[in-house]
Amino acid sequence: MNGQARILVVDDEPQIARVLRTGLKTHGYDVRVAADGLSALETFADWQPDLVVTDLSMPNLDGLQLCKRLRAISQIPIIVLSVRGEERMKVEALDAGADDYVSKPFGMDELLARLRAQLRRVSATPKPRASSPILEVGDFHINFESRSVLVKGLEVHLTPKEYDLLIHFVQNAGKVLTHHTLLAAVWGGNYTEQGEYLRVFVGQLRKKIEPTPSTPRYLLTEPWVGYRFNPDS
């Protein structure tokens, strides 16, 4: 990131927007605020931020629509702010392209940590398969040609589906992936309601890659939402 990272905060609650502006500025970010989805899109076009933090329920264009519109034109990281109890909307937002979420009320530390994780993820995006057969992310070393996986230098043997699932996680490290997204990516669109497939395969994958599968460090569960892959133990 060159100089200050630019954060676009989108929230129709003026007080929340005000606190986020002050708090994020204090932490060295360059911040702009939009009160609804439409003005957020305008600011996005004019200002080219590095990350968007958006509320979900807003007038004109809500957070969900904003995620979809932004995803259509950009790979910018999006963190959604949601009120606890809006689980369904949160999952929809993640399916619509958001990368992470923070539940209101949140502590500034938590938001900052998520911000840093997303900005890091962007600056260290794994290279696409075509350009190199080797992918190294955190403790993971993957060779696409031989389909071999090393965790901290030790080879693990995966079935084809476990391998596909792991690759999808690794390529989206740090990002919250909903059950729906994972099922669609690994099993295809007809299996998006088959949550039990996912639980079984995540369980098997954890047994193979986690030092202690009961307290996972790499494959983290996001309750009611999905999973997040953390490449560094």
Add this chain to the structure above:
Amino acid sequence: MRSFQKNWSGYVLAVAGVATVTATLKLLDAHINAATVALAFLLVVLFVATWRGARPAVVASVLGLLCFNFFFLPPFGTLTVEAADNWIALLVFLITAITVGQLSANAKRRTQEAEAGRREIERLYQELRDAFERASHAEALRQSEKLKSALLDAVTHDIRTPLTSIKASVSTLLQRPATTAMGDTVTIDAEARLDMLQVIDEECDRLDRFVEGLIELARIEAGEMHLRRRWGTIDEILTTAIARAEPMTRHHQVQIQLPSELPAVQVDPRAVSEVIFTLIDNAAKYSPIGSAIVVMATQADTDFLEVAVESAGDGIPVALRERVFDKFFRATRDGDSSNVRPPRGSGMGLAVAKGIVEAHGGQIWIEDGRDGRATRVAFTLPVGGPTVEPHTLESPEAVTL
């Protein structure tokens, strides 16, 4: 089986009735003539027909005929008849008895059918009423579930939103010395610190207002609102409310329209002022910046004053005009939520206003505004006492504050 028993008892009754009448008439033999006998047997036929139906009545008629002939027509003790006129009497008796029997049995049957029909209708009506009761009970339950979830939504939004601002501010202020993403040391400057403290202060007030509204609403619902009525004029109350709403209406033009004479009212001025404040606050929230908000009072009729607040904007769809007085209902959120400004209120203001107005014996409603203004919220207050002195405002003059 039952029908057989019933018929059988009818025949027994026919036989017993005829036997009893024959015996009785025989005992009074000296004092009777043929007409009395015929009428007595007809009476038996009538009773049997009424109680036991047509067939036992026929049996009673035939038995009556036989007994009439055997015991009471000469020559006695035989079934033969001497005189020609007695043949006629017997024939007339038989025809009359059978006709009476059939008619009364029919009448009885019809009555029974009518009775059964009535009972059936009553039963159906009862069933229908039970069904309606069950349905309205289910509807009431559904409504109360909806209300509960509206309460939950309101609490989620109206408590968590200020809490979010407070928590984010406090957690920023509490932060231990840290480094920024760029490696600089984080220091919260005085200005940022003040800003966050102000947010905390304001959001605490907002939470307090929300709790206050909840308490007010609970009081009204429990019927515990005690009005402190005293004599006053509506323009005093309007002025107080407008002054209180001044911070909310800085970006609007507030106008008052009052006729020169309005009767005094005996109301709780604080409560009525609260209603007017709520209406002005809503008008400011939902009308475009710079537009006019008109507060007016008129004498609606001899018994009521009408107070109204008119504002511009999109207006409230007719279908939602009653529901906006439901607690926690917000047209912009619960109605059509596309393309409108977000709600800033608690969804309790109009519910409280309605409670206050109704406690005074008035009514509150929403209608189209005048002069191109979209929304007019009006309420009535009962007039009490004589007309007060004309006040100083020239009328009907619009005063811009």
